[in-house]
Amino acid sequence: MITLIGGAAILTVVLFLVVRSFSAQIAQQSQDNVLGASARSILDAAVIRDGQVEVDFPYASFSMLSTPSDDRIFYVIYQDDKVLSGYHDLPLPTLLDDPDTKFLTNSYLDETVRQAVVSRQLVGAGLRTRITVSVAQTQENFAGTLARISRNALIFGAGFFCLSLLLALWTTSATIGPLRRLANSVAQRGPKDLRPIAKPVPSEMAPLVSSLNTLMGRLGQSLNQSEEFIAEAAHRVRTPLATVRSHAEATLHRVDKEDNRNALKAMIRAIDESSRAAGQLLDHAMITFRADHLERHEVDFAALVDDVIDRLNPIAEMKDVEFTTRGDRPIIVSGDPILLQNAVRNLIDNALKYSPSESEIAVELRAAPSPRLILQDQGPGFVPEEIETLSMRFTRGRNAQGTVGSGLGLAIAQDVAMAHGGALVLENRKEEGACVTFSL
Amino acid sequence: MRYVFTLILLMSATLAGAADWEDQQVFNPGDGRQVLRVISNTDTSVFLPILEGYLAKNPDVSIAYFVASSQEVYERFRNAPEQFDLVISSAMDLQLKLVNDGFAQRVENVPHPSWAQWRESLFGFTREPAAIVINRDAFSGLAIPRSRQELIEILRAHPDRFRARAGTYDIRQSGLGYLFATQDARASETYWRLMEVMGSLQARLYCCSGDMIDDLASGKLAVSYNVLESYVSARTDIPETIQVILPSDFPTTMMRTVFVAREAPSFQQAIDFVKYLSATTLRGPDLDRFALPALGMGANLGAQSTITLDPGLMIFLDDLKRRTFIAEWENAVIQ
Ligand SMILES: Nc1ncnc2c1ncn2[C@@H]1O[C@H](COP(=O)(O)OP(=O)(O)O)[C@@H](O)[C@H]1O
Ligand SMILES: [Mg+2]
Numbered sequence: 141m142i143t144l145i146g147g148a149a150i151l152t153v154v155l156f157l158v159v160r161s162f163s164a165q166i167a168q169q170s171q172d173n174v175l176g177a178s179a180r181s182i183l184d185a186a187v188i189r190d191g192q193v194e195v196d197f198p199y200a201s202f203s204m205l206s207t208p209s210d211d212r213i214f215y216v217i218y219q220d221d222k223v224l225s226g227y228h229d230l231p232l233p234t235l236l237d238d239p240d241t242k243f244l245t246n247s248y249l250d251e252t253v254r255q256a257v258v259s260r261q262l263v264g265a266g267l268r269t270r271i272t273v274s275v276a277q278t279q280e281n282f283a284g285t286l287a288r289i290s291r292n293a294l295i296f297g298a299g300f301f302c303l304s305l306l307l308a309l310w311t312t313s314a315t316i317g318p319l320r321r322l323a324n325s326v327a328q329r330g331p332k333d334l335r336p337i338a339k340p341v342p343s344e345m346a347p348l349v350s351s352l353n354t355l356m357g358r359l360g361q362s363l364n365q366s367e368e369f370i371a372e373a374a375h376r377v378r379t380p381l382a383t384v385r386s387h388a389e390a391t392l393h394r395v396d397k398e399d400n401r402n403a404l405k406a407m408i409r410a411i412d413e414s415s416r417a418a419g420q421l422l423d424h425a426m427i428t429f430r431a432d433h434l435e436r437h438e439v440d441f442a443a444l445v446d447d448v449i450d451r452l453n454p455i456a457e458m459k460d461v462e463f464t465t466r467g468d469r470p471i472i473v474s475g476d477p478i479l480l481q482n483a484v485r486n487l488i489d490n491a492l493k494y495s496p497s498e499s500e501i502a503v504e505l506r507a508a509p510s511p512r513l514i515l516q517d518q519g520p521g522f523v524p525e526e527i528e529t530l531s532m533r534f535t536r537g538r539n540a541q542g543t544v545g546s547g548l549g550l551a552i553a554q555d556v557a558m559a560h561g562g563a564l565v566l567e568n569r570k571e572e573g574a575c576v577t578f579s580l
Numbered sequence: 581m582r583y584v585f586t587l588i589l590l591m592s593a594t595l596a597g598a599a600d601w602e603d604q605q606v607f608n609p610g611d612g613r614q615v616l617r618v619i620s621n622t623d624t625s626v627f628l629p630i631l632e633g634y635l636a637k638n639p640d641v642s643i644a645y646f647v648a649s650s651q652e653v654y655e656r657f658r659n660a661p662e663q664f665d666l667v668i669s670s671a672m673d674l675q676l677k678l679v680n681d682g683f684a685q686r687v688e689n690v691p692h693p694s695w696a697q698w699r700e701s702l703f704g705f706t707r708e709p710a711a712i713v714i715n716r717d718a719f720s721g722l723a724i725p726r727s728r729q730e731l732i733e734i735l736r737a738h739p740d741r742f743r744a745r746a747g748t749y750d751i752r753q754s755g756l757g758y759l760f761a762t763q764d765a766r767a768s769e770t771y772w773r774l775m776e777v778m779g780s781l782q783a784r785l786y787c788c789s790g791d792m793i794d795d796l797a798s799g800k801l802a803v804s805y806n807v808l809e810s811y812v813s814a815r816t817d818i819p820e821t822i823q824v825i826l827p828s829d830f831p832t833t834m835m836r837t838v839f840v841a842r843e844a845p846s847f848q849q850a851i852d853f854v855k856y857l858s859a860t861t862l863r864g865p866d867l868d869r870f871a872l873p874a875l876g877m878g879a880n881l882g883a884q885s886t887i888t889l890d891p892g893l894m895i896f897l898d899d900l901k902r903r904t905f906i907a908e909w910e911n912a913v914i915q
Binding site for chain 2: 194196224249
């Protein structure tokens, strides 16, 4: 922008100077032409008559010099070194034998004058003499013309400058505008939004956008690859673990010695834990992957929660925990059912895990202000100092010692909620127990 | 007339030396008054109404008015430019030369027509045609000539009647006569033929219009050429038989001009005077005071009919040109 304006300013000044000096030249030229013609018309009138020089020059010699500014004129006629008539003290250059008209700028009577000088050899009967004529004129009209030209050139230059300024403003806004919009749209993107930029941009910016898109494409690809790798790894671990677990259970039936049985039981628990962790890793990977391109369907969120509770009921019955479900239904939401299911399962799983036996888990469903699930258990609740960090990956609470888990459950639930434009809020109820609000 | 005093000036000892003037008067004198010194070739009586008009508006100024012939106005002013504030003359060429040579100062923003001014310095304020003036008594039985050509024919046809009874300016003495002669010669060859005819009739030569009119009135002259029409009309003491003829072939009309001297001691008063003069001659309320043909009269005639204020006027002031022209004139007129 500054460069453009500076450039326009320099160009304007150059333009002004060029136009001015060029027109000054032309104006001077035209004054010279008239002065030359005047001096020559006087010189041409010089004749030798009866051995004497006579110069009967025409009226036009001077009236042709008439200008709108009424410039003053001065002249002098020399015969060799003697002044014949005119202004005796008008300065004159020493002329060489030069048939051309000479022009010079001089000072006379406190004024700057432009002067033309011509000279000619006169040959008469028995007389050979040189006549020199000089005509000078003040430069008021010339100065006026120059001032007028300068003013016009100035107006022209100013117009030119304004125009280039406007042009510069327009160009920059045309360039900067899309660039800024592009920057904004990139800045406003979610951390995992790696979709290519599809907004139309000026053709000059197309290479930038296309390389940005390529970069994001590659980034997305490598992210996907690592997610896929994790999923693959988890899967590869889970399958052999299942095999090991079935072998260990079979062995447990066959072993009688209490020590060995205990060792085997511990082993089975460890295997469960690992495979759970692997499962959750797998889920997490899947969620991060799917969150980028949600497959939205119309689903009944309440029915989906019922379904999860049904599935987990056997575990609840083992602990003598009872679900009390209430709230609005159906709650039709547009979302990814697999992710929702996963999130809800992890939350209810937590509630079950941290609830004491013979307790109650209150499941509340609300359609407003946004679709949400509120889970209230009668367990120990969250450790207050940890509440901020629990939703981070692989973060477990102090109260989780002795329970099986990987620290991914809340992270999954939070990711899913956020992918649907909602949030996961953890609180402790005044009485006892954790309260988790999963909203969409 | 109450502020008009005609005095023999005590000041004349310091003013322009002890030069003898055709006339010199001080109007509205008074101690401590700013004195506007005017050098002019216009008769005091003709210019008086204008001076009075100015003094009526500026009662605290006194005017010293000096009269000389146009050639003398030029020379005296040129020799002592600091002694005068205003220069008035009918010799346009001499006035223009003085301005060209830097003796004038500009008077800016005068709403004066551009054809009647030069360099915002020299202002023409009258339009006075040169005329053929005859005494009808001498033309009894003859047609009245309407142009130079007709005058030539009549003079040629009646040499005895007009011998020594035709008059014109002696252009060697009169600046105005020289201006008229050169302008006539520029316009047409007829001028030279008229001069030859007048020369062959032993024409009388005059320094001034006044003398020519006197001789016409007395019957000494039958006809005179290039007399200022305005001077004839201004005269009340001349017989009925004097008739003014504006030649129909081409008019030669002079503008009386004024400029403010560059070193004018009372330049402010001088500038005011020029503005007053310009306003009056154009269409001012004091126009009826104007004893001279004002510029504004018949303004539609415009610039064409007057001698142009341009540098060409200086041509015939050139020594060589003047020498040649006067030689030619003498050749024709003095036989
Ligand atoms: N319902 C709950 N009651 C008390 N603490 C809970 C509850 N749910 C989660 N927590 C705390 O949050 C932590 C993180 O939970 P989560 O991410 O599901 O991991 P995990 O369940 O595998 O430990 C748990 O370790 C636990 O300390
Ligand atoms: Mg958990």
